[in-house]
Amino acid sequence: MGGIKKSHYYDALEKLELELVGMARWARARGERIVVVFEGRDTAGKGGAIKAISGCLDPRQCRVAALPKPSDDERGQWYFQRYVRHLPTAGEIVLFDRSWYNRAGVERVMGWAGEEQVEQFFRAAPVFEKMLVDDGIRLFKYWLSCDQEHQEERFRERLDDPLKRWKLSSTDVEARSRYADYTRAREAIFAQTNTGWAPWRVVDFNDQKLGRLTLIRDLLNRLPDTDVPPAPIDWPELDHEPRGEEFDRLKPIPDFPMDD
């Protein structure tokens, strides 16, 4: 299916990583709070896009929020409550792997949420997001799209590749026959929640590598390009020969055997 060349991808990605690292330094220095929401069909590539960003940042600064199914207690609470717990404090970046949009996405399509709940969500979500934005949180919402041909191909890969088999769930099987329902649900989400303060951006992830570059580039474009140079560190030469490891009680275990 073609796609961009690997080497071109890694070259382009590295440049973006440099900007991400700079952006993170700025966020920490200024106490900025950044939330990025990743939504999209199964297999669209949310996880990979999140890893591309978080992989080059300090895990103590950049957290991923991938919530499990709500507990009974959580089900009884204000709908947004369990998401609020994961919002960033000053200097933090939080990447939501799926988000509060579950209600109007997977829950709606699968019939786990009633239409009244969905409507209530559509009334609440823009208000909720405006509160966060008014409080100074920088909120970005990305929708990763892919057509069914690519989705089928990726499902097939999950089915066949033992390394990816765990990614396949019974919900995925259902999702296949509801491709068009998901399209409708997404359009409703856009109609109701594409606001001035928290607009959606759709990114084509039929080519996942290209999609990641596009998404990260867009994210960086929407953040200030402020250079906060790293704090200088005084780094004198060692005044002795570098020491070796000295083991007394326990020695390293034998190396993995490389037959070469």
Add this chain to the structure above:
Amino acid sequence: MGGIKKSHYYDALEKLELELVGMARWARARGERIVVVFEGRDTAGKGGAIKAISGCLDPRQCRVAALPKPSDDERGQWYFQRYVRHLPTAGEIVLFDRSWYNRAGVERVMGWAGEEQVEQFFRAAPVFEKMLVDDGIRLFKYWLSCDQEHQEERFRERLDDPLKRWKLSSTDVEARSRYADYTRAREAIFAQTNTGWAPWRVVDFNDQKLGRLTLIRDLLNRLPDTDVPPAPIDWPELDHEPRGEEFDRLKPIPDFPMDD
């Protein structure tokens, strides 16, 4: 500095990943709880080893615990309390990026913990670990070693490579002049906490790729090799042409420009 060949590394790693994925399936099916502690000097390669494991597993099953500095409240609590919060429930795997051994490692070497606290820790740690093991938790402790020549080289890389600069902290500067103190601290840790129920394994990480393979191989060897086949999934052909994405309100943003 040589090291193993990239292609050999990736071939070997992929085989290990397959076993890791199988092990995780077994852990989930049996409700096993697995804790892996990663300790070692700065730059030894804890983060990379953790990513090699967690990267191929379901993030909802395999969590990384990298605790920030203790808050004032935490400082007043039972020393192990804030770590206990992150222990796994049935079916989970938790990778500790540093751990309760901070007290006898970095805190001792930097003078943040008094000798009495260290002694109290040495009395408590084996008991604490025995409780977890007796409760059925599978606990593995790895010490990643590297000599100062490699450490210096990696520090230098962090200093020079803007992508890695955030990894460098003022504690690192201190750590350089205390290489031998860390050696002594580690030997004390081994002397006091290398128990039958929770032994230490030292892995040479002078070559980080090789170190990762060695560590994962050892971890897998110490876990049962039980095959739990994935649940079969019925996967019928689509009964229609694969659908395309159809956008009404919002279209995908322009792709990242690849100049080729």
Add this chain to the structure above:
Amino acid sequence: MGGIKKSHYYDALEKLELELVGMARWARARGERIVVVFEGRDTAGKGGAIKAISGCLDPRQCRVAALPKPSDDERGQWYFQRYVRHLPTAGEIVLFDRSWYNRAGVERVMGWAGEEQVEQFFRAAPVFEKMLVDDGIRLFKYWLSCDQEHQEERFRERLDDPLKRWKLSSTDVEARSRYADYTRAREAIFAQTNTGWAPWRVVDFNDQKLGRLTLIRDLLNRLPDTDVPPAPIDWPELDHEPRGEEFDRLKPIPDFPMDD
């Protein structure tokens, strides 16, 4: 200073307690969520009013939320985040001993919050509360008032009575000289946040016992008066003589000596 007679108070209170217990049974049966905010000057009687309500209810159903000073992390978060954590799940009643109104009350008067933060709060609070109410949470806000003569008398009691001395803080000393500032801050709060969906009720607590009765009566009047009879319990007679305690290893310690 007079006040209502003790016996009359306890008679009236018991009747209200019966209604509170019935209301709690209804809340549990219907999965209702109830939030009651208690605000007012120091010494007004928030703690006593809260105890009058919570004291007759199941502590597993009716929780008191009295938040400590925010941690550094909390200070960096969305202002409402740390309060959201304490909102009720289905069937619960949460009594807030002070609340998010701190920002426009004590924080403003003491100069801990800047005017911009206060204005931001005034914009956000009605929206925040509307979201909760729209989600189905029943929200009640009470302001307990007392004049300075009574406040001084109660401060004096805290100063002189060793049982109450811990209630007196340095903030209280400050509060005395800012009585009028608190009045102004309260009027601003009413002007900005007395909404149709979450109105304020002022209750005169110059006589604290009378204030409690007034507050509870009003709260009950604003909740549905639905009778949900307790589940019947089959309660057969014991088929043997009641048993005595039989101690083998440890006997009860000697009783406290009552010299009578």
Add this chain to the structure above:
Amino acid sequence: MGGIKKSHYYDALEKLELELVGMARWARARGERIVVVFEGRDTAGKGGAIKAISGCLDPRQCRVAALPKPSDDERGQWYFQRYVRHLPTAGEIVLFDRSWYNRAGVERVMGWAGEEQVEQFFRAAPVFEKMLVDDGIRLFKYWLSCDQEHQEERFRERLDDPLKRWKLSSTDVEARSRYADYTRAREAIFAQTNTGWAPWRVVDFNDQKLGRLTLIRDLLNRLPDTDVPPAPIDWPELDHEPRGEEFDRLKPIPDFPMDD
């Protein structure tokens, strides 16, 4: 059934409250951590004893831990994990209304825990408690006893008094027919967990008021009697007439009608 005179009780209690308040001041000043475990049959009087202590202390210092049924996640964890979360930080006092002893008490008697789990608990509990005590936590364990005659009387009261009806659960009905099983379970607990570092104290709660006095007296006797005088507070006279409340927008609601 007699019992001690109310006025004598309140006189004696007030003296103990003074000591409790002093003890709490000492605990805060010294950063002491205090845990008190309350166990005993249903209706023995755990809740009342806890209220007698917590009622006179700062709720921000003295917390009550009454855990709900474990969630599924908690059931899969290290048995003590969910209790560890509630342990005190420096300066705090935590009163456990039931505790980890559930496993060998109610869970065993009701058949919710298997004998192997109970044995595992008996091996672990003394070790767990020793770890806390070695860490400097002051741990006190009280068993409140009452014979079946009193228990029946109190169950009857809960059945008949609408104010107490919520305290009666289906577990209570079961408990009646298992009075002797509870006795046996308690004796096993004493046999296994009455250690030098965390001894049990049995207190006769057939007369609950007397029981409370006995328990509090014993607790105070086992804590140091160190006087930490309260910090002096400068308390000048007001330099103006005490102000009245002045309401602009909202007036107090009408007082509760006292017909006298």
